[in-house]
Amino acid sequence: MGTSLDSRADQAAEVVDRLAVEYPDTTISLDFSTxxxxxxxxxxxxxxxxxxxxxxxxxxxxxxxxxxxxxxxxxxxxxxxxxxxxxxxxxxxxxxxxxxxxxxxxxxxxxxxxxxxxxxxxxxxxxxxxxxxxxHDVVEGIVVDTHVQRITRRVDLTDEERPAKIEEDLMELVPESEWQALTHLFISHGRATCTARNPDCADCVLEDVCPSSKLDSEVDRASGQAW
CATH class of the missing domain: 1.10.340.30 (Hypothetical protein; domain 2)
Incomplete structure (x- = not known):
């Protein structure tokens, strides 16, 4: 999309801040004891x-x-x-x-x-x-699962498709202190709202900053504009 690194860093900060408010207790959902x-x-x-x-x-x-x-x-x-x-x-x-x-x-x-x-x-x-x-409490990178892969592209944090490349982009945009939390925030949002097939844009905390929002397209179609 040709978005600058600074613009994407600002976008990343806004996205993470909003999701942190929306999902304050999100963490890994797998059960384990060792x-x-x-x-x-x-x-x-x-x-x-x-x-x-x-x-x-x-x-x-x-x-x-x-x-x-x-x-x-x-x-x-x-x-x-x-x-x-x-x-x-x-x-x-x-x-x-x-x-x-x-x-x-x-x-x-x-x-x-x-x-x-x-x-x-x-x-x-x-x-x-x-x-x-x-x-091990060692944060060396960002976990890029299918939710992270999908949503980061939707909110224009990356143009990449492969997880390794997406991780590289995100590590440039997001402070290291937020790498671990980012994954869980995106997973929670992907499960609750920004699903693969039918994202609930009307009830999305990121709707007004998301270039992929379906609401913009619906408004454009209703007014007869191209989209």
């Missing part, structure tokens, strides 16, 4: 709802209480336990292999660096960012 449980939950959450993951992990973490237990679980047995999760066979393999690496190479502890985490099967930068932020 760093390894967090790692498993985030791997399972790829292309799956957090609600479904939480339903599954409630029993899963009782059955497999440690990295060793996951590593020693037969593939078919673990896959069966995950059969309500999308791509459960692949995720069962990722979790078993990651558990084995955690046991063999990290003394049973979940790694605390981006490099070590992204060497684990099924762990990309997004997953690693979540584990670092919520497992």
């Amino acid at each position: 760093r390894f449980e967090l790692l498993v939950a985030v791997i399972l959450s790829a292309q799956c709802t957090d609600e479904r993951v939480n339903e599954t992990t409630a029993e899963l973490f009782e059955t497999y209480p440690s990295p060793e237990a996951f590593a020693n679980a037969p593939q078919e047995e673990l896959a069966e336990a995950l059969n309500s999760i999308t791509y459960y066979n692949n995720k069962a393999s990722y979790i078993r292999e990651s558990a084995q690496l955690v046991v063999d190479e990290h003394d049973g502890a979940v790694p605390d660096t981006m490099g070590d985490l992204t060497e684990l099967p099924g762990v990309g930068r997004k997953t690693a960012n979540v584990v670092l932020q919520h497992g």
